[in-house]
């Protein structure tokens with residue numbers, strides 16, 4: 420049965436050849452498929468061109484994505500086509516070409532096979548399109564940020580290659596991890612380092628911590644960090660998520676304050692610690708850590724898993740005698756930290772735009788209490804030991820983080836949660852920037868009326884809190 424041509428107006432009409440007969444063949448010769456157009460995958464169609472003369476109807480040229488306009492050269496020796504592809508708002512392509520006509524035979528078996536293949540590809544393309552739309556929604560791709568700046572902001576020295584995680588230990592002593600290389604996000608070739616900064620010192624000058632000689636600095640790729648103070652001797656233990664060759668392991672150091680150095684104590688690897696993001700130490704050799712992905716291969720992490728978008732991320736408890744998954748069902752568990760009384764754990768689900776409050780049980784499992792919506796893609800969590808407030812470095816538009824266009828940079832947002840254990844937690848945006856000052860904030864922490872903001876791959880900023 421004849422199918423209506425999509426171009427219902429006068430476009431493409433040629434009175435000499437007539438229109439009706441041509442369109443009777445349309446259903447036989449047009450179908451959808453997908454193709455790559457430049458760097459974008461698009462839903463397009465391809466079709467055959469029909470030419471008709473009295474007593475001779477045959478396909479004379481084929482293989483177009485969507486044959487459209489047709490006309491002849493002045494010398495009548497060539498047929499000129501212009502056709503447009505791209506049914507997707509992401510891209511528009513236009514191609515002009517001159518074709519030499521020659522009859523082409525197409526049998527029905529070939530046609531059937533091509534139709535089937537094309538339908539499968541079209542279905543996959545439609546699914547991919549739906550997944551991309553879903554990812555854009557989850558990453559708040561359409562969100563435009565209104566600036567909400569703080570006074571007297573200055574950048575910290577030596578930290579131009581990221582400061583993904585920061586934690587304040589005591590008396591204004593902060594540790595900073597820098598130089599993260601993370602699949603799908605910008606990074607530098609500079610090896611990872613750990614800095615400390617004294618927030619009581621008005622100069623706010625970060626100092627690179629000396630690393631032990633037996634530690635391989637070339638493959639040091641530090642990510643989330645957590646400090647644990649042993650109450651027996653006041654020693655500070657620094658737990659660092661490390662990704663050598665994009666694998667996951669935890670490095671445990673002891674901080675030597677006198678000469679600003681770290682002593683490497685242990686490297687912890689385990690099959691359940693496969694895609695680590697952040698960590699919170701609960702003893703000198705025990706911790707909770709988040710696995711932010713289900714897969715560990717970087718391509719699956721960067722491309723496949725965001726498109727699948729399943730709640731396959733989890734939290735693992737580790738001690739030398741007991742390793743287990745203690746909480747799961749996150750879309751992308753990221754920052755993790757503990758309440759000052761050590762009874763509760765907080766986990767930020769960056770792609771679900773919330774933070775979860777969980778209660779620690781005697782066997783170190785975690786029982787969900789509630790979640791608090793944040794309206795942003797929040798990364799690491801720091802907890803004010805005095806007030807119990809949560810401070811979160813957030814990505815206001817995660818899509819811009821993936822795309823990393825210098826002309827449209829990802830912004831930064833700092834969110835504070837007060838009274839999280841009450842029936843009415845108070846969520847406040849404390850700082851926001853559209854990327855002109857600071858891109859990709861991943862952590863925020865306060866000390867002495869100052870707000871310290873760290874980023875995944877950009878600089879670190881310190882501002883006065885109003």
Ligand SMILES: [Ca+2]
Nearest residue numbers: 584643644697
């Ligand atoms: Ca952390």
Ligand SMILES: [Ca+2]
Nearest residue numbers: 753754798799
């Ligand atoms: Ca993180």
